[in-house]
Amino acid sequence: MSEENKLIAERRQKLQKIRDNQSVAFPNQFRRSHHAAKLHTLYDQYDKDTLAEKNIPVKVIGRMMSQRLFGKGGFAVLRDVSGDIQLFVQINGVGEETFEAFKSWDIGDIIAGEGVLFKTKTGELSVNVSNLQLITKSLRPLPEKFHGLSDQETRYRQRYVDLIVNADSAAVFRIRSKLISEMRRFMESRDFLEVETPMMHVIPGGAAAKPFTTHHNALDLKLYLRVAPELFLKRLVVGGFEKVFEINRNFRNEGVSTKHNPEFTMMEFYWAYRDYNDLMDITEEMFIHLAEQVLGTSKINYQGQAIDFSRPFARETMTDLVVRYSPDLCVEKCNNLSLLQEYCEQQGIGYDKKASKGHLIAELFDIYVEDKLIQPTFVTQYPTEISPLSRRSDDNPEFTDRFELFISGHEIANGFSELNDPEDQAERFKQQVAELEAGDDEAMHFDQDYVRALEYGMPPTAGEGIGIDRLVMLFTDSASIRDVLLFPYMKPE
Template sequence: MTNKHIKNNISNNNIIRQYRIEKLHKIKKKKNAYPNNFKINITSQMLYKHFIKKKQGKDTTIYHLAGRIINLRIMGKATFIQIKDESDVMQIYFTKNSLLNISYKECIKQIDLGDIIGITGTVFTTKTGVLSIYCQKFYLLTKTLRQLPNKYHGLNNQETKYRKRYLDLIVNKDSQKLFITRSKIIAYIRNYMHKMNFIEVETPMMQNIPGGANARPFITHHNTYNIDMYLRISPELYLKRLVIGGFNKVFEINKNFRNEGISTQHNPEFTMMELYIAYADYKDLIVLLEKLFKDTYYNIFHTKNIKYGKYIFDLNKPFNILTMKEAIILYCPNITLEILNNILELKKIMHLFKLNIPDYFSLGEIISVLFEEKVIHKLVAPTFITEYPVAISPLARSNDMNHDITDRFEFFMCGMEIANGFSELNDPQEQQQRFVQQKTLYDQNTTITNTCTIIDHDYIEALEYGLPPTAGLGIGIDRLIMLFTNCPSIRDVILFPALRPMNKN
């Protein structure tokens, strides 16, 4: 759309708005234009379920229905209106002689597209088989001042959809359906966890020390205590405190906040589910996650074929499991196990790939960067990646056979990380040592600016009271819903994603 078209559109909208304001003033002189005393007794969808089999004839029951006018056809002495409620669209029909509480002329002078109305009347089907309501009483419930987007062209600008989600939901049925589906997915997962005897809890959203992940936090200030506080980057350390306290199976579905980049896979405010199970290990979590993933998808969509972009996956098949090194060797054919075990040779490979790494990076950290840059985007099929280096897993338990790796996995699909889980480190002395090493490294390297390195001594003290053998899992709910609903951007599945403020000019 050119600047000229935009200016013309704004001008037309302003004219329409002024016209409606004048109409509103006239209505207010006679009555309340925003009453709050109309009660519905049915929805459009319920009416269709009751009467869809009827082809002719009338029903004598009086129904009370409300919705937004999305189509208006005034045909002399008769008018057809389509109204949209939360469930569906219903056709309303009234004539010059059918209205009992308002004159036909006054009624049609009041209304515009977008207005919210209430009607009472009986159900009938037209000669063409369209289920309709023969309106006997008509109530203007909300007079709108702004014009809705064009019916046929809709709301096509993606940026506008994000900024004005309310308009997107009004005019795009698919958007409304998507967010209803999101609600159903989360409800199913929550119910699934309850059936498995998990206790749902809530942990602090504002924390004195941001822990549980390496990420830059949002900082706020508490006036009464006169201290800085942090929006949480993860609930992990609080949930593990609850396992120490005796809750053997806990979970939380809530928001996390990370003051980092924005992309099709990243929003600074996002929904996560974290769960912890005492007397379990990371292998148990792999089994749990695969079953939860498949059961949720099947029960919501009633199929075992999941489509994302150009790919279709058969959920009857087991998910892949690879170690991080196996995945690198598989997707980078020129790299061998010998190279991955030799830091000097690996640095040469990184140079060839033009991947810059700090001099202080350990072998495990270099392997991790190589995996992130050259492998993750190739993990299309559902895949668990195991054996993460200790250097990038400060809260995970070391493997008994190889202390350089941890009993940790991440789950990937369509090039996205969906979940992260591991057997928890419950040795307080080793945890203290890892925290100190991490803080020392970050404090000595001023180039690291994406994380907070305050040591949580209270968590170490809690560990000293004894954390039983435990496994923990975090699932990115937004990305999971992206997969399930075939959406290319995380903004598509978040009602109000983070956006840069618009220039008023």
């Protein structure tokens, strides 16, 4: 039997003994008076004599994280959602029976203590306990105190243990919650209406991505988990909701990496009578606001790189960046398909012989540019072929009024002036269907109802999606998307 299994067996024996000796083994009526952090905020400032004079009664409850026994007394560190507080337990304070029981309790047990505050000789705020109760028996031992839960895969699979023993991990998810709350508050303060759209679609659309499929038994209908809410949100713009947003999950049947999870959280928003320049303006304003409200500063550090949200975000075209960072590439080659193909062959870059000029430019961007964009940079003017929902540029119809925001080599947001010409949209859907039939399982399907909605007339509109998981990675200096998802996708054990 392994050492862990021996410990589990011993704890089960203790649990059975408790059940045998008590009619009600674990009480459920204890109510705390304070959280640990609140006690420290209110009373850390007092010296031991002043605290003793005040004789402050408190009730605390949480998980026992450490225990030190000596003679007729002992200390225990209790951890609740806010932090830690120390308990001082004496036989003459809680009684011999309770003290003997306390000596047999284990790290990880959930306990409750009632008593008065005092400070130890070393100045640590503590509770001198007069009433002590075991609330829940922990049957499994926590990871070793000093090393914690260091195995990454175990941390992801057993997030509940990770949150117990790793304070830094718990802090990440508090930041995540605050960031989403601030994002929602930012949008609502600018009169955007929060809405909910379907998670299951008859026709997948809204992004170039491979969907998950499911089946509705009663209707005998094949359905798709949504890859993006875009087409439904724009239907609402057609219906007269001029400023809408949604924070919710998307699902894409693609690989898993440090930047990708099959299900992820995004905020998408749509703004009638605006264009992609307005989106860049509000996004820059939003990110500065989020950094200052969530982190208290507009300057962050991500994986050793200093990121400054207070500086104006750079705005550069995709072609200009490709020319700048690709070795020995000039604008003339980017404007000629055969020269671009010849360049790819010279660089040893494999490509589909049927690929368009726009597809090749995008491929070069992925290879040579993306990881170079450290400071916030709006990459603009995406080729039309890879932007089936974007409005063509008035200056050059080969490109669209679209941007993607990159920070520290990560794509964080994607926005564009929306295509609101139903005939152009229908033609681009047809092109996507042709690519789908040619084997591109990330190409879009033809959504006839969406085209019909456009035929009623959609005002000039700008829309954007922001990847919340990747933004949380930046704000928490997390190297992997799994670090910012409470329950990331994992292969079965």
